[in-house]
Amino acid sequence: MKSGVILVFCLLCLSLSVSPSWGSDDRRQKWWKWPSTGKSICSSVVLPLYGNVYPQGFYYAQIHIGHPPRPYFLDPDTGSDLTWLQCDAPCVRCTQAPHPYYKPNNDLVPCKDPLCASLHSGDHRCDDEPDQCDYEVEYADGGSSLGVLINDVSLLNLTTGVRVVARLAIGCGYDQIPGPSYQPLDGVLGLGKGKTGIVSQLHSQGLIRNVVGHCFSSRGGGFLFFGDDIYDPSRIISTPMSRDYTKHYSPGYGEIIYGGKATGLKNLLVIFDSGSSYTYLSSKAYEGLLNKVTEELRGKPIQEALDDETLPFCWKGRRPFRSMRDVKMYFKPLALSFSSGWRSKTQFEIPLEGYLLISAKGSVCLGVLNGTEVGLQNFNVIGDISMQDKMVIYDNEKQTIGWTPANCDRPPRSDTMTI
Ligand SMILES: *[C@@H]1O[C@H](CO)[C@@H](O)[C@H](O)[C@H]1NC(C)=O
Ligand SMILES: *[C@@H]1O[C@H](CO)[C@@H](O)[C@H](O)[C@H]1NC(C)=O
Numbered sequence: 001m002k003s004g005v006i007l008v009f010c011l012l013c014l015s016l017s018v019s020p021s022w023g024s025d026d027r028r029q030k031w032w033k034w035p036s037t038g039k040s041i042c043s044s045v046v047l048p049l050y051g052n053v054y055p056q057g058f059y060y061a062q063i064h065i066g067h068p069p070r071p072y073f074l075d076p077d078t079g080s081d082l083t084w085l086q087c088d089a090p091c092v093r094c095t096q097a098p099h100p101y102y103k104p105n106n107d108l109v110p111c112k113d114p115l116c117a118s119l120h121s122g123d124h125r126c127d128d129e130p131d132q133c134d135y136e137v138e139y140a141d142g143g144s145s146l147g148v149l150i151n152d153v154s155l156l157n158l159t160t161g162v163r164v165v166a167r168l169a170i171g172c173g174y175d176q177i178p179g180p181s182y183q184p185l186d187g188v189l190g191l192g193k194g195k196t197g198i199v200s201q202l203h204s205q206g207l208i209r210n211v212v213g214h215c216f217s218s219r220g221g222g223f224l225f226f227g228d229d230i231y232d233p234s235r236i237i238s239t240p241m242s243r244d245y246t247k248h249y250s251p252g253y254g255e256i257i258y259g260g261k262a263t264g265l266k267n268l269l270v271i272f273d274s275g276s277s278y279t280y281l282s283s284k285a286y287e288g289l290l291n292k293v294t295e296e297l298r299g300k301p302i303q304e305a306l307d308d309e310t311l312p313f314c315w316k317g318r319r320p321f322r323s324m325r326d327v328k329m330y331f332k333p334l335a336l337s338f339s340s341g342w343r344s345k346t347q348f349e350i351p352l353e354g355y356l357l358i359s360a361k362g363s364v365c366l367g368v369l370n371g372t373e374v375g376l377q378n379f380n381v382i383g384d385i386s387m388q389d390k391m392v393i394y395d396n397e398k399q400t401i402g403w404t405p406a407n408c409d410r411p412p413r414s415d416t417m418t419i
Contacts, residue, residue: 083188143181211226211395238402268285272401
């Protein structure tokens, strides 16, 4: 062993990660993979992301679950807590998935478990079926998943090179109703801050700090991370999470800035939601922004076009646009401004790439949609499109949301990580 201190930390991590019937070979591998520097043993998990905002419409992560571990493609969703898989329990209603449906073990989470209670608001009763925890999650787009909570293991690589087996409560979803923005995946990776969220579960096992973040690349792909040792905190711009609205990751109320100028479109309750590929504004703010944008286009050689049925506002030029560079003279950058303490403000900058996209036909389309129309009421949702090429960090311990411009093309390698 390299040093006593490392050993103590290691034992802490390993003893807290349950690895019941795992082969002794795996365990030996863990011991041999100790990092030579040993900066921080309980470190981070980094997962590559695949997919893009357009044309695919979603990003996904691969995680391994079960014994033996099988891969699943999951939608990383900071807007919800529960991780669930389409499940052969048997399945009543499942959608098409890239992998065979998850086959549950019989390690059911009992109804009395606090994790089960956290999925049920108020009316949580266990009289009928005390041995199992039924759940139903509903998403903003009207989609839902119904199932039962199961304990199973997930194989995770820590950035230190240590491989751990984490025991997680996950949903075995055997009845899914797809919403309009449904994605052909194996399930959802719940990154919300609730008790059932994967970050909270890994944190309670002593594996990581209660921090989650993502980096979506505008060229597709990116990475996701749990824990806090892959970024330099001094480079992060951050703002406190709202204390009034705590269900989602929200910095509270914000104002839209267009081309560097305040627009008066303010008191907008904002949520950061990686489960949404586009950004949604509530009706009034949406109309306000649309007015600003069309005002700016008046008299310019660009015309409204009907292009993509999911994107109601597109414009075409004399020749098809190929990249954002071609439309730079027509649009201005956006930003959202949040108050982050007594008289101090923080801006979340949204460059053209963060709210516009070039369609397959070469038009430029608004990637901001009318949230009121899809039932989001007064919420304003910052979706993947506006979070591209930024590291976005949700720190549930400091209760802050932070971001910094970043190259998201490749996950940082552990030996070059900053602490
Ligand atoms: C963990 O890392 C090893 C190699 O270091 C790799 O083969 C394996 O696929 C990784 N496992 C997961 C779950 O990412
Ligand atoms: C936004 O949606 C609401 C509700 O459907 C609708 O009343 C309003 O006209 C829409 N605004 C625009 C600009 O489409």
